[in-house]
Amino acid sequence: MARYDRAITVFSPDGHLFQVEYALEAVRKGNAAVGVRGTDTIVLAVEKKSTPKLQDSRSVRKIVNLDNHIALACAGLKADARVLINRARIECQSHKLTVEDPVTVEYITRYIAGLQQKYTQSGGVRPFGLSTLIIGFDPHTAVPSLYQTDPSGTFSAWKANATGRNSNSIREFLEKNYKETSGQETVKLAMRALLEVVESGGKNLEVAVMTKDQGLRQLEEAEIDAIVAEIEAEKAAAEAAKKGPPKET
Amino acid sequence: MMKIDFSGLDASVPLCGNTDELCNEISTEQKFELPTAADFDGFQREAVQMVKPAKGTTTLAFIFKEGVMVAADSRASMGGYISSQTVKKIIEINPYMLGTMAGGAADCQFWHRNLGVKCRLHELANKRRISVTGASKLLANILYSYRGMGLSVGTMIAGWDETGPGLYYVDSEGGRLKGTRFSVGSGSPYAYGVLDSGYRFDMSVEEGAELARRAIYHATFRDGASGGVASVYHVGPNGWKKLSGDDVGELHYLYYPVEPASVEQEMTEVSGS
Numbered sequence: 203m204a205r206y207d208r209a210i211t212v213f214s215p216d217g218h219l220f221q222v223e224y225a226l227e228a229v230r231k232g233n234a235a236v237g238v239r240g241t242d243t244i245v246l247a248v249e250k251k252s253t254p255k256l257q258d259s260r261s262v263r264k265i266v267n268l269d270n271h272i273a274l275a276c277a278g279l280k281a282d283a284r285v286l287i288n289r290a291r292i293e294c295q296s297h298k299l300t301v302e303d304p305v306t307v308e309y310i311t312r313y314i315a316g317l318q319q320k321y322t323q324s325g326g327v328r329p330f331g332l333s334t335l336i337i338g339f340d341p342h343t344a345v346p347s348l349y350q351t352d353p354s355g356t357f358s359a360w361k362a363n364a365t366g367r368n369s370n371s372i373r374e375f376l377e378k379n380y381k382e383t384s385g386q387e388t389v390k391l392a393m394r395a396l397l398e399v400v401e402s403g404g405k406n407l408e409v410a411v412m413t414k415d416q417g418l419r420q421l422e423e424a425e426i427d428a429i430v431a432e433i434e435a436e437k438a439a440a441e442a443a444k445k446g447p448p449k450e451t
Numbered sequence: 452m453m454k455i456d457f458s459g460l461d462a463s464v465p466l467c468g469n470t471d472e473l474c475n476e477i478s479t480e481q482k483f484e485l486p487t488a489a490d491f492d493g494f495q496r497e498a499v500q501m502v503k504p505a506k507g508t509t510t511l512a513f514i515f516k517e518g519v520m521v522a523a524d525s526r527a528s529m530g531g532y533i534s535s536q537t538v539k540k541i542i543e544i545n546p547y548m549l550g551t552m553a554g555g556a557a558d559c560q561f562w563h564r565n566l567g568v569k570c571r572l573h574e575l576a577n578k579r580r581i582s583v584t585g586a587s588k589l590l591a592n593i594l595y596s597y598r599g600m601g602l603s604v605g606t607m608i609a610g611w612d613e614t615g616p617g618l619y620y621v622d623s624e625g626g627r628l629k630g631t632r633f634s635v636g637s638g639s640p641y642a643y644g645v646l647d648s649g650y651r652f653d654m655s656v657e658e659g660a661e662l663a664r665r666a667i668y669h670a671t672f673r674d675g676a677s678g679g680v681a682s683v684y685h686v687g688p689n690g691w692k693k694l695s696g697d698d699v700g701e702l703h704y705l706y707y708p709v710e711p712a713s714v715e716q717e718m719t720e721v722s723g724s
Contacts, residue, residue, distance in 0.1 A: 301581065301582065301585030301588055302585060303585060306577065309577060342613055
């Protein structure tokens with residue numbers, strides 16, 4: 203098997219592209235990212251590993267804008283992400299120039315996935331080591347969308363999804379607890395999902411909310427702390443209710 | 452004594468291994484013939500001017516309450532010779548978009564069909580129809596890339612998309628204008644006169660069609676390069692529909708029927724010898 207993982211253009215005898223699978227491993231080691239789609243709000247929440255004291259945290263934004271109405275979060279190699287994001291941003295503007303219309307979420311996702319696929323079928327290059335979560339509202343129909351791409355170049359739409367570290371447990375939580383939400387409820391659902399695997403606290407989460415009218419809004423640390431407190435309180439109340447009323451003697 | 456090896460600079464050695472046609476072109480001396488002209492710099496400009504035929508036609512389109520009205524004549528002329536009276540100058544790009552032809556007939560037909568292909572590919576890739584804005588932009592970009600090479604296209608792209616009725620003027624200079632009333636061709640001044648004075652936004656489909664028909668008729672009356680049949684199309688929310696195609700000669704007698712002249716002097720048979 204070791205002979206088939208050098209040049210990624212080569213299939214292994216049992217049909218694997220090993221470089222692509224190793225790229226997926228790199229993604230699994232990246233920080234956890236969650237995306238949840240509501241009826242009028244879409245939320246991205248990303249785990250923020252503890253920042254060194256001297257680092258300016260503003261330069262390490264994990265949730266970025268591709269255009270006014272589209273945002274992206276990713277898990278995996280951040281340097282690869284930078285390259286992909288730059289190409290996607292150029293494509294968003296180029297599309298606006300040629301057809302005088304902003305891109306739809308599906309179009310830009312297809313473009314990014316196409317780019318990732320190209321690098322799995324070229325000589326001398328390696329695949330991008332990241333999976334992305336792309337959210338946005340389509341320009342005319344105002345339909346909210348959440349898409350995910352991965353290093354192999356496949357993409358699909360989701361109601362809610364997670365990628366990166368412990369994504370399986372987060373996805374399980376989402377499958378159990380997902381329901382159609384809107385506004386603040388969507389934010390809480392996304393954060394509750396991420397808090398399953400991340401230490402609670404404003405400094406460990408980066409949360410961004412996208413609405414049709416206001417575009418992307420990054421939540422402040424204080425806001426995140428407040429919502430976390432709400433979530434903890436709700437959890438405690440639910441626990442208490444489960445235990446039942448105290449026994450009367 | 453060692454000699455410098457100049458073999459790499461030897462031009463006769465082919466660059467690639469197998470000597471196919473491409474290699475011969477690369478390895479032999481590059482040269483091309485200069486045109487024999489007195490004014491070397493100006494002659495190219497003259498050539499373009501000669502190739503660029505005057506747009507002998509009348510086409511018009513306007514947006515109104517009920518959608519877009521598109522009309523054109525059907526005469527093709529080569530200088531003073533009328534080569535055809537039955538040219539289709541309104542080209543059906545797809546069921547909800549029309550293009551008009553002015554300038555070189557071949558250029559217009561080919562690039563409109565090419566635009567139709569691009570629009571269909573856009574639909575297939577993006578699962579929704581392309582907007583009139585987008586379609587006109589695709590055509591304008593193509594024509595701009597051929598700027599100065601002698602294409603002659605003066606077209607209007609009319610259609611109905613999600614944002615409502617759309618009308619754009621696109622030409623082979625690379626220009627693209629959005630507007631509500633356009634007329635293109637040698638007969639356009641005459642058509643504009645009738646169109647602008649009779650235009651109201653809240654016309655009905657019949658009134659709009661009649662205005663378009665009359666404008667084309669008047670242009671064909673005064674302009675020698677326009678004539679034949681006045682075709683009128685309407686683009687509505689469900690796509691385009693051809694409303695009429697009337698011979699302009701017949702339209703003349705419809706608008707200006709011949710009055711029976713009052714007889715001043717009548718010739719009678721001379722009861723003769």
